[in-house]
Amino acid sequence: MPTQATGNLSAFRNESACASDSRISQVIFPLLYTLLFLVGITMNGLATWIFFKISSKSNFIIFLKNTVISDILMVLTFPFKILSDAKLVPWMLRGFVCQVSQVVFYFTMYISILFLALITIDRYQKATSPFRTSTTRSLLGAKLLSTAIWVSMFALSLPNMILTNKKKTPRNVRKCALLKSAFGLVWHEIVNYICQLIFWASLAVIVVCYALITRELYKSYRRTKSTGKAVSKKAVNLKVFIIIAVFFICFVPFHFTRIPYTLSQTRHVFDCSAQRTLFYVKESTLWLTSLNACLDPFIYFFLCKSFRKSLLQTLCRRPAPAELRPRAAEHNEGDDTDETPV
Template identity: 35%
Template sequence: MPLSSNVSAGGAVQGEKCIVNDQMGPFTVLYILIFIISLPGSLLSVWAFIRSPRSKQQQSTSVYLVNLLVADLLLLLALPFKIMKDLGAAPWSLMVFHCQASAVTIYISLYASIAFLALIITDRYLQDCNTLRSLRLQEVGFAQLLSLVIWLLLLLIMVPNMALPIKQVQEQQYLSCSSLKEDISLHWHALTVFLCTALFLNASAAVLVSSGLALKRLLGSRSDPKHWVDARRVAGSVAAVALAYILCFVPYHVVRTPYTLAQTKVITDCQTKRQLFLGKESTLLLSALHLCFDPLLFFYLYTPFRQTVRNMFPCSRNQTVSDTEEQAGEEMQQATFLQ
């Protein structure tokens, strides 16, 4: 049946239907800006990783960085569908496709990025921790296996959201993806959210522990100038990645659980649902900002990548020698760990 023309004072309720996504204009503009800014950096990253010279002793960090880049590319592929839906410029079939496929792809990318950023932070600390306990974690084969497990786990959790049945609903201007879901699909969606939140909490624990240990080592090495320089370098890189992690992903998870309660009809007040939706969209936008930061991480954390980018600019080629020496030192240190 067509919706009633009765509209509440807040402009959110038509008939018995609560409209939560009728204020997407500002979000769409910001998503377009993120897409425009991050696309060149991501394409440059792909080119640089392909052209980067293969080091004799590959490090586990490079494995996690490549997987983080794959997650970024997935998000870049899915963002145009979200932008078109939020603009209201997409045909009905494309809006349904976004709800079934590209929206799920956004969340696969989001949680893959969370997992690999946490692994990068942990790995950066372990590179400076010369103990037997860290050896297994820094083997390239183990890093590749762990990356494969993460992708398979995320697909196992997320793909059913694409495959479970959806309702046939009347075409409408403001489509809420949860309105397409059958009861079983809503229950699986709620389970997905809580499983992914558990993944986020475990990743956050690894970030906090690694950051705390790096800071502890930095403070403990103040009396030794040589160790102080190494500890400061590692602590600086760990702190930079941890800060980006916190800014991008923590606010989203503060809002995610209560918003899921609104999607599953536990929370029914329309004004509360609207506020939770706007909070979810604001923090999801913040999460997408990591697309702009990740090329900087690739540049500063992976020496062959940095060499390749610098070789593109004549004024920076004089840095190549020092980068080569830095890479040789990292390879020697890695070889020492593995002996």
């Protein structure tokens, strides 16, 4: 009696005959990723350099620094995907993509999701406690939490590298699942469900926090309504919504697609036509996910005054504009004087 693993492997052999349109998979997507790579490496390289000059004096900046590290690692995986999908290099590189670079891509994706959730929580705390200051203890806690996220996600991802251990051939490198051991397929499916849990939990946190932030903004708008400055204050505060906009654009579409696509890879539950459709939808939404590496720098620029000030000084080679210089009136923002208050 065949085992489930044997059935899955048989399904994968049948699936390998279900090829996608080479014009889309070998030309269009590689071109789109090339554009992302050029923009992403430029923006994140500059962001990394800027953040090296900014001290980690608040939880907010610590979380932003971790996000930019995650983004730069994600961008560095793009060339391997581009060359492999476009078939511009020997088939052996496809094996490396399946075993290493693709795992790193997903590893950094969920790190970015977790840090966006933490940044949102920090912005909610800023909205409700504008005079809150970061203590040495809270900064240490933020660093320990950041380290725990990296270690935990690495622990989840490493088995996907180790268990992609079958001998690589020109035929089986076409589908990464064919390179996995029987337990590797099981672990891959388990990790996908864990990652889905991470996404949906982060989404819930972000939606709740933004609902509460919106309430605080409305209260603030009503309080300042009679001063004649309400409109300009509201315009400034709306910058904080860039986080939820980036999250919904980049991550929500992919996660509505990932479960059925994973099932198409690990179980024989879809016919060839459905598999092709899922492949195109998955690749399209995955490109939107990759776009996150190019959109995150806008979060740094609009929400972090330290980053914006240092960037403008670097690009213009002159002192930052007067409106970006610290003023005495801003000292009521506590240790977050360099960040845009909610």
